[in-house]
Structures are given as structure tokens and as C-alpha cells.
Amino acid sequence: MQALLNTGSTINEGRLAKGGNKYSDDYTKECGVCWMCAEDYAALGCPEKVSVTSRDGKHTIAVYPKVTEAMRPGQVFIPRSIWANVVVEPDTFSTGSPRYKGCPVTVEPTDEEVLSAEEIVLKLYMGGE
Numbered sequence: 001m002q003a004l005l006n007t008g009s010t011i012n013e014g015r016l017a018k019g020g021n022k023y024s025d026d027y028t029k030e031c032g033v034c035w036m037c038a039e040d041y042a043a044l045g046c047p048e049k050v051s052v053t054s055r056d057g058k059h060t061i062a063v064y065p066k067v068t069e070a071m072r073p074g075q076v077f078i079p080r081s082i083w084a085n086v087v088v089e090p091d092t093f094s095t096g097s098p099r100y101k102g103c104p105v106t107v108e109p110t111d112e113e114v115l116s117a118e119e120i121v122l123k124l125y126m127g128g129e
Contacts, residue, residue, distance in 0.1 A: 005103040007084040031081035037071040047109035055104040061086040062112035
């Protein structure tokens with residue numbers, strides 16, 4: 001499914017991040033998710049996990065789907081976190097801040113493991129586990 005990705009803070013994301021709990025299970029449960037509407041979730045076959053892939057196809061992250069009436073068809077949301085950072089577009093348009101809103105992505109069912117923030121850092125940014 002093609003979708004537009006928006007990211008942003010949630011109350012619990014902020015509480016956990018500012019409280020120094022980025023490596024906690026609660027942080028993974030809050031931020032390792034992709035909000036979507038029930039219609040899109042059903043169209044994907046109601047999977048337990050989904051992969052979100054960047055427009056260029058180079059970056060993919062597995063997350064848990066979260067069905068909510070807050071989302072419209074064709075739009076998804078990942079809380080501001082390392083999970084979102086993997087797939088947001090890096091272009092800053094000379095502002096110094098990447099495009100956190102309106103990034104085209106592909107969302108598909110997956111059997112991949114949803115990694116913790118620590119595991120993502122080790123795998124993607126430190127070159128191994």
C-alpha cells in the first residue's frame with residue numbers, strides 16, 4: 001500500500017524520551033508503531049506487523065500497526081522516534097531539518113521482528129549487532 005507518512009510527538013513518546021526511557025519496552029510499544037485507519041489495515045489483511053519502506057526503497061523498518069479513527073485512508077503516522085527516522089526523507093531544503101511530514105512510503109505486512117531502539121542503533125548505525 002502506498003501512503004503518506006507523517007511523524008510527530010505524542011504525549012507518551014515525549015514523557016518516555018525525556019524521562020530517559022528510550023530503551024524500555026514501553027518506548028518500543030509507544031513508538032514502534034504505525035497508526036493507520038481501519039480500512040487500510042483491513043486492506044493489508046489485518047497483519048500483526050507491518051514494514052514501512054522509504055520512497056527510494058533503501059530503508060525499511062518493521063513496526064506494529066495501530067488502528068485508529070485519527071487516520072485517513074492513505075495516510076500513516078509513526079511517533080517521532082528512531083523508527084520514524086529510518087524512513088523519513090533526509091532532504092532538508094537548507095533548513096537543517098528533514099521532512100517529517102508527507103513522506104511517501106510503502107506499507108506492507110511483514111514477519112520481520114520489531115526491533116527495540118537499541119537494536120536499531122546497533123544494526124543500522126553501528127554496523128552490526
